[in-house]
Amino acid sequence: MSELLRLDRWMGQAAAAYYARHDPFADFVTAPELTQVFGELLGAWAVAVWRTMDTPRLRLVEAGPGRGTLIADALRLIGRVAPDAATAIDLHLIETSPRLRDLQRAAIAAVRPGLAPVWHECLDTVPPGPMVLLANEFLDALAVRQWVRRDGGWQERCVASGRVVETACEPDGAPAAVLARAGEGEVAEWSPDALAFTAALATRLARDGGAALLVDYGYDSRQEGFPEGGSLQALRGGRPADPFEAPGEADLTAHVDFITLGECAREAGAAVHGPVGQGALLSALGLFARTEALSRAAPERARSLIDAAHRLAAPERMGRLFKALCLCDPSASVPPGF
Template sequence: MERLDAFMARANAAYYAAQDPFADFTTAPEISQVFGELLGLWAAVIWQAMGSPDPVILAEAGPGRGTLMADALRAIGQMAPGFRAALRLHLVETSPRLRAEQATRLPGAVWHEAVEALPPGPLILLANEFLDALPIRQFVRRGAGWTERHVQDGAFVELPAAAPGLDAGEGEVVERGDAARALAASLGARVAETGGAVLLLDYGPAESAAGDSLQALRERKPVDPLVAPGTADLTAHVDFQAVAEAARAAGAAVYGPLPQGLFLARLGLFQRTGILARTQPPVRAAALLDAARRLAEPDQMGRLFKALALCHPGLPPPPGFDA
């Protein structure tokens, strides 16, 4: 028997080491090249606001196939060549399979096992759908007390536990993402001390709320997250309020969370997509516009997904958060 967060960490480590995650889900960079381009130009504006340090670390946590960063670097090279020359590319990735794929798209990158292993210095870090895969704990209100979920033989076992810090009604589940909060505190302290910014894009509510959000996908279909660990992608909603509070307590200025659709629209998602579409045949142009709507429309990814920025307190509000 093991606590849910230990089970989730073990299952996802095995999954990303042995499976092709993109057989099970699709992320925003794979939907539209404009997503990565906009984030690259976002980073370029941040670099200029930092005083254009040379060198500067441009990092991505959970870079997938390397699609986001490849699109970002292409846009940076075209629009901000000074930033392109100054940046040193670092990737946080534990999967040997994904590292090999990233290397084909991102020559010259340096890989790390954890965010904490990134070298010192000014940092701009992008993380899309990274926090949702970090392990969570789950607590259940039982009468006047609480239990915590553990996993044994493919089923939950509840053991008595201290209150999790968020109240709930009888039988309701409260999730706590200790790993995400610890990471936010570490990154918040880093950018506050050495300069830079972190952009987090993921899915979850803007404010902490009770509810069971643990899910698993295999072959793009929901499956039981407790069965056959290591063969499905396990994720949970990000508690953006808790992440923001942890980073702010560590000294960072925090912006957001904003709905992803609003954030991307402010960065120029539809204008850039329209420019691309005008150069394409009608079928391809329609596909580009459909992809942009998928990223931004409230009934698709635009509302559930959020953007959160952690910045050095001396920086102005970052692009997308300054309206």
């Protein structure tokens, strides 16, 4: 049998191998790639939040910018409708991949020549001060740990020789609320990295001011419980695959437990709004009005724009599965869409 690895450590190794050899965007399409309206609405959201903040600079941060599509669409919209915000932008991107940084640089240069983003390996090096942070499908890529309650005790799920192995152990570091929500035979799941990121972000927002909008696919563990068997999933060649088959050849993700992240953020001192369904958020921000305006201006694109808006907002598609959570300074007003 090969080395026994905790699930999160196995995921980390598999993800590193995958990103070193593959273009992840060949296996899935994110919301910004479906329609420019998504990035525009998040850009407008950032400006609206900034206008409520007592700071002359708009420190705009994106975590996991991908190809740079979302931030480019946001910047284009801000430059067109909010020139004061456009000139106030101080742009920071949290991205570790040199290849993706090059794509982001090109996307930003196409819409804002002369704007010089600053790249970071992690949130810690983003300069202190008020900020508005956007993160779309960032948290789902962070590794998870899983436990199963068996006969009143706990078994941690590990991986060896391409299969799951349960080992008896105490769930060290797991939030008590996560364990309390798991019944006999159920998989309790949490992401150490997602919780660490959320705690650091919430602490900073409570101290320095600002807001963060986190959009991802996930669930409400308090009302819905945990996904049966855990939420780990894989895509290979654009199709669902066995996560444990051919590690390093598939994109691995896990659904985001928004309730646990919200509890973590409150403990760190931030105000928490949501989660709300992506469809409800985007509709409140003007998804269909903006789509209609673009369709009139470019009738040859109308069908694709309308189809994309429906895909983002319809409950049976991305509208309910994808959710949004807002963390902010406790003194801040309720942000748009919440």
